[in-house]
Amino acid sequence: MSRRLDALASMRTVLAAPRDGVASTASRMLRSIVRVLFPWLVVVLVWEAAARAGYVNVTLFPPPSHFIRYVIENDFRFGIGPQGVTMWASILSSLLRVLVGLALGFVAALATGLLLSTWPAGRNFIMPLLQGLAPIAPIAWIPLGIVLFGVGNKTAIFIVFVGVFFVLTIATTVAVSSVDQKLIKSARTLGASGPQIWTTVVLPAVLPQVFTLLRINFFGAWMAVLAAEMVGLKNGLGAIIIMGREMFDTDLILVGMCLIGACGYAVDSLLLAIQRSVLWWKEPT
Amino acid sequence: MTLLKAVQITKVWEGARGLSVKALDNVSVEADNGAFVAILGPSGCGKSTLLEIIAGLEAPTTGDVRMDGRTVTEASPERCMVFQDLCLFPWLSVFDNVAFGLRRRGIARAELKERVDEVLDRVGLSRFAGHFPHQLSGGMKQRVAIARALVQKPRLLLMDEPFAALDFQTRVLMQHFLLEVWESFGTTIMFVTHHIDEAILLADTVYVMSAGPGRIVDCVDIELPRPRSYTTDAFNQYRVALTEQMEREVMRTYQPLAAAE
Numbered sequence: 001m002s003r004r005l006d007a008l009a010s011m012r013t014v015l016a017a018p019r020d021g022v023a024s025t026a027s028r029m030l031r032s033i034v035r036v037l038f039p040w041l042v043v044v045l046v047w048e049a050a051a052r053a054g055y056v057n058v059t060l061f062p063p064p065s066h067f068i069r070y071v072i073e074n075d076f077r078f079g080i081g082p083q084g085v086t087m088w089a090s091i092l093s094s095l096l097r098v099l100v101g102l103a104l105g106f107v108a109a110l111a112t113g114l115l116l117s118t119w120p121a122g123r124n125f126i127m128p129l130l131q132g133l134a135p136i137a138p139i140a141w142i143p144l145g146i147v148l149f150g151v152g153n154k155t156a157i158f159i160v161f162v163g164v165f166f167v168l169t170i171a172t173t174v175a176v177s178s179v180d181q182k183l184i185k186s187a188r189t190l191g192a193s194g195p196q197i198w199t200t201v202v203l204p205a206v207l208p209q210v211f212t213l214l215r216i217n218f219f220g221a222w223m224a225v226l227a228a229e230m231v232g233l234k235n236g237l238g239a240i241i242i243m244g245r246e247m248f249d250t251d252l253i254l255v256g257m258c259l260i261g262a263c264g265y266a267v268d269s270l271l272l273a274i275q276r277s278v279l280w281w282k283e284p285t
Numbered sequence: 286m287t288l289l290k291a292v293q294i295t296k297v298w299e300g301a302r303g304l305s306v307k308a309l310d311n312v313s314v315e316a317d318n319g320a321f322v323a324i325l326g327p328s329g330c331g332k333s334t335l336l337e338i339i340a341g342l343e344a345p346t347t348g349d350v351r352m353d354g355r356t357v358t359e360a361s362p363e364r365c366m367v368f369q370d371l372c373l374f375p376w377l378s379v380f381d382n383v384a385f386g387l388r389r390r391g392i393a394r395a396e397l398k399e400r401v402d403e404v405l406d407r408v409g410l411s412r413f414a415g416h417f418p419h420q421l422s423g424g425m426k427q428r429v430a431i432a433r434a435l436v437q438k439p440r441l442l443l444m445d446e447p448f449a450a451l452d453f454q455t456r457v458l459m460q461h462f463l464l465e466v467w468e469s470f471g472t473t474i475m476f477v478t479h480h481i482d483e484a485i486l487l488a489d490t491v492y493v494m495s496a497g498p499g500r501i502v503d504c505v506d507i508e509l510p511r512p513r514s515y516t517t518d519a520f521n522q523y524r525v526a527l528t529e530q531m532e533r534e535v536m537r538t539y540q541p542l543a544a545a546e
Contacts, residue, residue, distance in 0.1 A: 185342050186372045190386030190437065191362035200389070204376045281375040281417070 060250055067251040067258075078252060079243050085235060087255075091263060094236040097153055098218075098225050098267065101160025105221075106214050109165050113172020113210075114198060123173065130166050138163030138224030146232050156225050156233060163221040164214060171213045175206035208275070208282035215271045222264050237263065288473050289339065289364075289441055290315045294348035296334055307498040308334045311348075314492050314501065316441065316473050323488035324477045325527070327535065331499025332477045336443050339475065340366045352441070362386055365434035366443040370450055372430050373418040380405070380414040383433045404436040407469065408462075424455040428462065435470055444476045448483070460486055464511070481531065485523045486513050493527065495534040502534060 044064050050056050051063040058066060076087040116123040141162050145155040179202055187201045229238025237260050244252030296309040308331040316322045326332045337343045339350050341360040350357040352364070365386075373382050380401055387397045405411045408428050418426055427447055434442055444463075448456045460483065467474055478484055484491045485507055493503040505527065509519055 182368045182370070182372055183374065185337070185340075185360075185366065186368060187385070187389075188342060188360040189340050189362065189364065189366040189443075190389065190433065191360075192386070192389040196389050200385075201374070204374070279376075281419070 062251050062254060064258075067254045070251040071255055078240055078255075079247075083243070085240075087259070090235065090237050090240055091259060093153075094225060094229065094238070094260075095263060095267065097156035097236065098160050098222050101157040101221060101225070102164060102214065102218060104157065105161045105164035106168060106210070108161075109168030110172055110203070110206075110210060112165075112169045113176065113206075114203065116169070117173050117176040117202075118198070127170070127173070130170050133162075134166035134170060136162075138220050139227050142224065142228045142231060145228070151232050151234065156228050156236075159224045159228055160221040163224055164217045167217055168210055168213055172206060172210050175209040176202055179205045208279045211271075211275055211279055215268065215275070218268060218271060219264065222260075222267070226260055286318045287315055288318045288320075289350070289352050289475070291335070291339055291350045292348055294335065294338055294345045294350070296331065296338065296343070297346045309338075309345075310498040310500050312494075312499060312501050313348075314475075316475055316490075319471055319473055320490065321467055321488045322473075322475045323484035323491045324475065324494060325479070325481065325484040325491050325531075326477075326494030326499065327479055327496050327531070330494045330496035332494055333445050335494075335499065336366065336445050336475065336477050339441075340364050340443050342366070362390070362437040363439055364441045364443055365437050365439035366445065367427075367430045367434050367447050369446045373426055373433075375418050377417075378414065379410060379416050379418075379421070379429050382418070382429055383436050385433060386437050400436055404432045408432045408435070408466070422455075423451050424459055427451070427459055431463070431466060435466065435472070439472060442472045442474045444474065446477055446479065449479070456483075463487065481524060481527045482515060485509070485520060485527065486515065491527070493530060493534075495537075497538060503530060 047056075048063045048065060051058050051061075051066070056063075062070075071087065077084050078087065078090075079085055116126060138159050141159050142155075145158045149155040149158055183201055183205060184197055187197050192200065225236070226238035226241075229236035230242045233239060237256055240256035240259070241253050244250065244254075244256060291312065291314050294309050294312045295307070298306045298308055300306060312331075312335060314322070314324065314335070324332050324335065334343065338345050339357070341350070341357045341364065357364070374385065377385065383404060384397055384401045387400060392400070402411070402414075405414055408431065410425070410428055410432060413421065413425065418429070421429065430447070431442075448459050451459060463474075464487065466472075476484075476487060488507055491505045491507060492501050493505065494500065495502045505523070507523060509517075509523070513520060
């Protein structure tokens with residue numbers, strides 16, 4: 001309990017660290033939102049204008065005003081009868097799959113990477129295996145996942161997991177070997193024991209680097225989940241696109257694509273925000 | 286009374302393909318209780334290695350280090366070490382950096398806070414307890430590193446060129462700060478440096494080392510009253526003597542281009 005209070009207290013000092021005032025933070029956030037949305041606004045306006053002017057076929061390539069109206073008129077539900085799903089349920093299932101897979105992969109990779117770093121024989125045996133498995137794209141794991149775990153969440157989580165686990169385990173061992181020896185020596189002369197050095201020096205020293213790679217590998221994992229939803233899983237955002245194709249409904253296809261982009265962007269922003277607030281001591285790249 | 290004795294230390298680094306380098310050759314140094322000892326030598330003379338052996342971070346190839354007559358076998362907060370650079374934990378606040386060693390040893394919260402607050406107060410960092418290392422100047426970072434060592438109540442403070450990366454003005458301030466700390470805490474200090482002036486200003490005893498392999502070539506007692514000043518004649522005499530000696534040692538290993546013909 002006191003440990004948790006400790007952690008909370010140190011987080012509060014981080015947040016309260018005198019970097020800039022509240023007012024300037026708010027106005028900076030507003031400015032960055034505008035900076036992100038403005039290019040999209042331009043694209044949407046051009047698209048709309050082209051559709052109004054008759055340059056694009058509204059049925060084959062509907063503009064946002066068209067497919068957004070479609071979503072609202074359908075009360076945020078897609079498909080018919082028992083196959084119907086709500087938009088929110090689709091977003092939720094895709095996001096949960098990718099977040100659970102990322103979290104499991106991240107924790108497992110950190111644990112495995114630290115363990116291998118302390119155990120040279122195991123490292124020599126397992127590293128070649130990891131180096132052979134890491135280049136297999138997450139998408140390539142989909143058929144095996146479906147065979148092993150059937151059609152469901154387990155398969156999607158498995159795909160995200162293998163998509164990040166091998167790469168991050170290798171990254172963790174590399175990061176561990178590049179930790180500044182003087183930090184470790186300082187900790188030793190301050191009386192830290194062997195295990196304490198791993199948990200209180202090496203782990204915090206490697207976290208920012210490994211987390212950065214998690215962010216980079218998130219996109220691959222996100223694409224793999226959507227591909228899995230398109231070829232097998234029958235629900236989630238990927239399934240909406242396939243439903244659109246089967247019903248020759250271009251509105252639905254474009255809605256699916258827009259949601260995938262927006263959700264992917266949101267998750268990446270979330271990861272960046274986590275990195276900035278919890279792992280702030282190294283500027284994210 | 287002798288607190289620490291390093292006796293006939295030799296260190297050979299075994300490199301790849303049978304290459305080995307002798308870093309230290311039969312080096313003996315000692316420090317009395319409460320003394321300020323400087324080890325003066327050029328870069329690469331093995332003085333950092335010597336300090337790490339004394340700290341218990343490295344094992345000597347032959348010879349041994351004895352503290353109170355007992356052989357040193359591992360690192361201990363009794364002999365705390367302060368490095369030149371990057372030694373603060375960037376993810377911890379000033380308070381948590383200073384508390385690091387006490388936390389690892391399971392010191393109770395109330396006592397821990399009291400000890401850390403006291404040390405921060407004595408080194409003039411109380412207002413910065415919540416700051417993080419990247420928000421501090423170079424001199425302040427060094428003060429945190431020294432506070433982090435002092436809070437352990439070490440009997441011997443080992444310092445590996447702690448002020449080498451600082452500019453002249455900051456270095457002078459830090460030297461005076463260190464002398465104040467030494468006088469008020471009564472800790473024995475062993476200080477490695479390549480600055481002749483710094484060694485004369487700070488130390489009771491200066492060991493002069495030469496490089497390749499590292500050997501002790503002289504041991505000079507600095508008999509100047511404190512506080513000392515860089516600009517007195519007596520100071521200058523020590524400066525001239527030590528500079529001549531170091532020059533001789535450096536030139537001994539220097540081979541002029543003409544000789545190669």
